[in-house]
Amino acid sequence: MASSSTIQFQTKGLWTISLTVFMVSYNVSVMPAIMPAIVSDFGASMGYIQSILVLFSLVTAAFAPTAENLCRFYGRTPVFLTGLICYGLGISLTALSPSLPMMTLTFSLLAGLAASPLVSTPWTIVDLVYDGKSEEQAMVILIVTSALGAISGALLGGYLASQLGWRWAFAPSLLVLILVWRLQRLLPQLVIRSQQSIDWVGGLLSLLGLGSILSGISLAGDFGWWQPKRLFTIAGYVLPPFRLSIVPTLIAAGLILMGLFLFWQRRQATRFQISLWRAGLLRKRGFVLGMFTAMIHTIITTGVQFNLFQYLPTALSLNPFQTALAVIPYNLTVIITVVSNLKYLKLSDRICPKYIVFSGIIFLASGIGMLYLNLNFQFTSLQLLPGLIAMGVGSGLFLSYVSRLTYATAAPHEKPEGSGIYNPVQNLGSSLGRAILGTTLIFFTSRDIVDGILQKLGRTLTPIDRNRAIMELQEMIQTLSKPELRETLSEKLPSSVVEIIRPIGLEAARSGMQTSLLIALLFTGFCFLLATTLPKYPSRS
Numbered sequence: 186m187a188s189s190s191t192i193q194f195q196t197k198g199l200w201t202i203s204l205t206v207f208m209v210s211y212n213v214s215v216m217p218a219i220m221p222a223i224v225s226d227f228g229a230s231m232g233y234i235q236s237i238l239v240l241f242s243l244v245t246a247a248f249a250p251t252a253e254n255l256c257r258f259y260g261r262t263p264v265f266l267t268g269l270i271c272y273g274l275g276i277s278l279t280a281l282s283p284s285l286p287m288m289t290l291t292f293s294l295l296a297g298l299a300a301s302p303l304v305s306t307p308w309t310i311v312d313l314v315y316d317g318k319s320e321e322q323a324m325v326i327l328i329v330t331s332a333l334g335a336i337s338g339a340l341l342g343g344y345l346a347s348q349l350g351w352r353w354a355f356a357p358s359l360l361v362l363i364l365v366w367r368l369q370r371l372l373p374q375l376v377i378r379s380q381q382s383i384d385w386v387g388g389l390l391s392l393l394g395l396g397s398i399l400s401g402i403s404l405a406g407d408f409g410w411w412q413p414k415r416l417f418t419i420a421g422y423v424l425p426p427f428r429l430s431i432v433p434t435l436i437a438a439g440l441i442l443m444g445l446f447l448f449w450q451r452r453q454a455t456r457f458q459i460s461l462w463r464a465g466l467l468r469k470r471g472f473v474l475g476m477f478t479a480m481i482h483t484i485i486t487t488g489v490q491f492n493l494f495q496y497l498p499t500a501l502s503l504n505p506f507q508t509a510l511a512v513i514p515y516n517l518t519v520i521i522t523v524v525s526n527l528k529y530l531k532l533s534d535r536i537c538p539k540y541i542v543f544s545g546i547i548f549l550a551s552g553i554g555m556l557y558l559n560l561n562f563q564f565t566s567l568q569l570l571p572g573l574i575a576m577g578v579g580s581g582l583f584l585s586y587v588s589r590l591t592y593a594t595a596a597p598h599e600k601p602e603g604s605g606i607y608n609p610v611q612n613l614g615s616s617l618g619r620a621i622l623g624t625t626l627i628f629f630t631s632r633d634i635v636d637g638i639l640q641k642l643g644r645t646l647t648p649i650d651r652n653r654a655i656m657e658l659q660e661m662i663q664t665l666s667k668p669e670l671r672e673t674l675s676e677k678l679p680s681s682v683v684e685i686i687r688p689i690g691l692e693a694a695r696s697g698m699q700t701s702l703l704i705a706l707l708f709t710g711f712c713f714l715l716a717t718t719l720p721k722y723p724s725r726s
Contacts, residue, residue: 198314198371199323202307203330205269208361209303210334212276212296213241213615215342215354217494218505222351227285237285237293240400242616244297245304247395249606251388252301262372265306269369271299273362280355304608310372325527328584329520336516339494343505387453390446397439401432402620408432471720475591476607478715482549482587483614485708486580488622488701489553490515493569495626496698500691501566511566518577519584526585538586539721546716548579550709557702560695587716589723622701630690630697631658637689641682 216238223234256264275296282288311323342354409430425434490512497508526532532541552575559568591607635654639646646654661670675683 198310198368199326201365201368201371202310203326204361204365204368205303206307206327207330207334207337208358208365209272209300210331211338211342211358211361212355213238214335214338215358216338217491218339218343218509219346219351219354220494221498221505222346223288226351237289239616239620240289240293241297241300242612243396243400244293245300246610246613246616247392248298248301249305249608249610250391252305253606254388256302256306261302261306261309264302265372266369268299268302268306269362269366272296272303273359273366275299276355276358276362280352280359300612304612308608321527324588325523328523332516332520332523336513339509339516340506340513343509347504347506387446387449390442390449394439394442394446397435397442401435401439402617469594471594471718472591474715474718475587475593476610478712478719479587479591479607480610480614480617481708481712481715482546482580482583483611484618484621485549485553485705485712486515486576486618487615488618489556489576489705491619491623492626492698492701495623496694497566499694500564503566511569512573514570515573515577515580518574519581522578522581523585526582532582533586537721538590538723539716539719541582542586542590542716542719543713545579545582545584546709546713548575548582550579550706550713552576552579553702553705553709557699557706560699560702586723587719590719593720593723622705625701625704626694626697627659627662628655628697629700630693631655631662633693633696634658634690637693638678638682638686641685641689642679 216234220234252264252268275291275294278291279288279296282291307327308324311320311327315323337357341357345351345354345356410432411430413428413430424431493512494508497503497511498505501507501511503511526541552572555572555575556569559572588607632655635651635658639651661673671683671686674686678686
């Protein structure tokens with residue numbers, strides 16, 4: 186029989202962890218909506234703000250093993266409350282940031298580190314406290330509140346940014362944080378302490394190693410995979426000091442650090458001392474492949490939404506709030522599909538859950554295909570509706586079962602530690618989605634604009650000069666506002682070309698968006714192939 190404290194948590198404490206999921210989802214989703222306002226205020230580039238958001242997810246994912254190590258030593262609830270305080274401080278300082286370096290420090294590093302236990306703890310608590318049907322219902326609530334947080338971040342954040350300024354867009358999440366703190370007494374006291382010391386060396390090596398590798402991947406679009414598109418400087422010093430992009434340098438440094446990390450873990454294991462990653466789940470093929478299946482889905486959906494937030498304001502002359510309204514059908518459909526499926530339709534009673542995941546990926550691919558076909562010269566936001574709804578149905582079906590199938594091989598005692606890995610990896614998918622698909626949109630848009638202008642001028646350039654022109658335009662698109670970009674191009678181009686630069690730009694943006702959608706479709710193929718490795722049914726344990 187359940188204890189009275191457990192029953193109290195099941196009836197009231199769910200509010201605490203649900204609001205936590207809502208808060209983190211809100212802040213991640215609010216950044217794309219307020220990005221134009223931040224760029225205008227600081228005179229920065231879209232790429233720089235995008236890098237801040239990407240770095241947030243990278244730090245959260247890279248710190249996950251150390252966060253789990255801290256939870257084992259101090260207890261999950263105390264670590265959660267410490268993270269909540271640091272997260273509130275990071276978001277508050279972000280809203281007050283006087284410069285972009287300060288915003289990078291407070292949002293990407295401070296809030297990113299603090300978010301790691303906040304991301305994993307709600308799902309871990311559900312694993313530990315609930316079972317059977319109640320666990321399934323609690324999972325539905327967390328999925329729904331995450332989607333509601335994304336909707337609120339886009340709509341409410343975009344509205345506050347357009348009416349009061351981008352700094353006010355963070356106020357709702359701080360109010361939610363205060364509410365979570367007042368409700369924290371309802372959290373179960375999960376103080377399950379290990380008697381062994383914390384593996385600080387392993388934590389530092391994993392954080393630096395993963396952070397270097399993932400940061401290198403995220404910076405490839407701006408700095409180039411091998412040949413440097415532009416110089417990477419810190420405090421006036423160029424890194425690396427030779428003719429090579431910072432990207433392979435970071436990846437190589439990260440691989441070396443991860444090699445040292447693996448050596449250290451093996452050393453700790455042979456000496457029977459504490460090791461950072463003792464999760465047996467990482468040795469289970471089914472869990473790892475399921476986790477990466479879910480991550481690829483996150484790459485697709487986050488990247489497509491991010492690009493729509495960049496493309497629609499240009500193509501349809503929408504403000505951030507109007508853009509959020511145009512994209513919101515996807516998130517609403519996800520919520521409706523998850524709730525309808527798990528609470529009312531219960532498709533798994535009639536169809537194998539693995540096949541439901543397959544159908545979700547097919548719906549997702551169909552929705553992306555609809556978006557591709559509807560991006561014509563005269564499209565409206567209503568024409569995007571069928572594609573967004575199909576994507577939402579697909580994601581809803583996929584999310585209803587993918588995590589349960591991923592944990593099918595996990596023993597009950599392994600699930601809490603697995604949540605500390607699974608959920609940050611999905612954050613990593615979010616950052617990679619913005620980095621990969623966002624970079625694709627900017628590159629192909631810049632390329633087609635350069636080629637269109639050269640065609641109108643009747644000129645050709647050498648491959649080196651053409652690539653240089655594309656890179657310069659990429660930087661201008663990400664750095665300058667629309668009026669500044671038009672003024673700069675007016676100074677560099679003949680008046681006959683300036684008059685037709687807008688249709689060239691719109692066609693290039695449309696082509697770039699379609700190319701990014703094709704790459705997203707390619708990712709759905711990878712996702713489907715990985716999903717074939719999932720078991721047919723979740724664990725009965």
